[in-house]
Amino acid sequence: MTAPLRLGTRGSALAMAQSGQVADALTAATGRTVELVEIVTAGDRSSAPVQRLGVGVFVTALRDALTNGEIDFAVHSYKDLPTAAYGGLHVAAVPPRQDPRDALVARDGRTLAELPPGATVGTGALRRIAQLHALGMQLTVTPIRGNVDTRLRRALGPDADLDAVVLARAGLARLGRADEITETLDPMLMLPAPAQGALAVECRVDDPDLVELLAVLDHAPSRAAVTAERALLATLEAGCSAPVAAYAELAEGDDGDEIYLRGAVISPDGSRDIRLSRTGTPADAAEIGKALAAEILARGADSILGQPAHAGPGTQQFGSTE
Numbered sequence: 001m002t003a004p005l006r007l008g009t010r011g012s013a014l015a016m017a018q019s020g021q022v023a024d025a026l027t028a029a030t031g032r033t034v035e036l037v038e039i040v041t042a043g044d045r046s047s048a049p050v051q052r053l054g055v056g057v058f059v060t061a062l063r064d065a066l067t068n069g070e071i072d073f074a075v076h077s078y079k080d081l082p083t084a085a086y087g088g089l090h091v092a093a094v095p096p097r098q099d100p101r102d103a104l105v106a107r108d109g110r111t112l113a114e115l116p117p118g119a120t121v122g123t124g125a126l127r128r129i130a131q132l133h134a135l136g137m138q139l140t141v142t143p144i145r146g147n148v149d150t151r152l153r154r155a156l157g158p159d160a161d162l163d164a165v166v167l168a169r170a171g172l173a174r175l176g177r178a179d180e181i182t183e184t185l186d187p188m189l190m191l192p193a194p195a196q197g198a199l200a201v202e203c204r205v206d207d208p209d210l211v212e213l214l215a216v217l218d219h220a221p222s223r224a225a226v227t228a229e230r231a232l233l234a235t236l237e238a239g240c241s242a243p244v245a246a247y248a249e250l251a252e253g254d255d256g257d258e259i260y261l262r263g264a265v266i267s268p269d270g271s272r273d274i275r276l277s278r279t280g281t282p283a284d285a286a287e288i289g290k291a292l293a294a295e296i297l298a299r300g301a302d303s304i305l306g307q308p309a310h311a312g313p314g315t316q317q318f319g320s321t322e
């Protein structure tokens with residue numbers, strides 16, 4: 001009998017759900033048993049806005065546990081992974097991506113267009129705050145934090161103090177709460193975060209047997225989409241401090257698969273919005289992302305500042321962290 005593989009995971013309901021799903025898929029594909037090991041990250045310990053805690057708040061403790069051999073592999077929400085490489089670790093698989101779109105959960109079953117002027121909408125990410133302001137609906141956008149259940153209760157139930165919240169559809173789906181969604185937001189209005197809805201299965205480079213084993217979970221189209229979106233993010237992070245959105249779709253073209261990447265940089269108050277797109281082949285995913293980022297920068301993204309001057313009441317200091 002081989003020993004179970006130790007899968008490090010955060011303890012939140014969402015992290016446990018997605019780690020459990022990856023563990024089950026690995027066992028089904030390979031017959032290997034997997035044991036979940038809970039790791040507490042800085043992001044779990046603090047209730048400060050994620051943007052203030054900095055990049056990597058949900059992953060550093062997991063990566064440290066991997067590096068020191070406490071666990072064999074880890075499952076991260078890919079959008080929480082910093083773009084900077086982390087020495088000695090390798091993303092061995094990107095499983096099939098969930099729906100990457102954002103979702104509105106509003107009182108009385110309302111859609112975005114049915115919200116009255118001045119309605120209060122809660123969301124954590126500056127990218128969403130910026131795009132909500134850009135709609136020109138006079139929404140009052142309030143930063144919120146906490147686990148999915150806590151955030152939903154801001155708009156649903158007896159203690160609701162907001163008209164709506166916006167969160168990732170994927171998180172709700174993984175927790176079996178997708179039926180609470182009152183509108184899945186069209187990427188034309190709310191372009192998702194780079195890699196939203198995707199997972200990264202990470203292990204040590206010096207564990208080649210596990211690198212090979214985990215590769216059974218990899219889904220090439222999801223990896224190509226995420227590669228394009230994160231290449232765009234990495235290039236823009238180096239050149240501007242404003243929120244970044246990106247969404248790559250794969251479609252079958254006449255000459256094989258085609259990738260269609262959209263990207264945006266939006267000022268926190270929504271007054272400036274640079275939105276462009278580019279197509280290419282999945283093999284060139286990273287180049288497409290870099291080239292689109294360069295075009296967005298050439299349109300002046302570097303002059304859009306990430307720190308909000310007029311982002312509305314209650315808005316706090318943010319960096320580009322989602």
Ligand SMILES: NCc1[nH]cc(CCC(=O)O)c1CC(=O)O
Pocket residue numbers: 077078079080166167168170171195196197198322
């Ligand atoms: N910002 C935190 C975060 N990181 C990953 C998800 C779930 C969606 C995903 O896996 O991309 C969420 C919640 C959210 O954005 O609503």
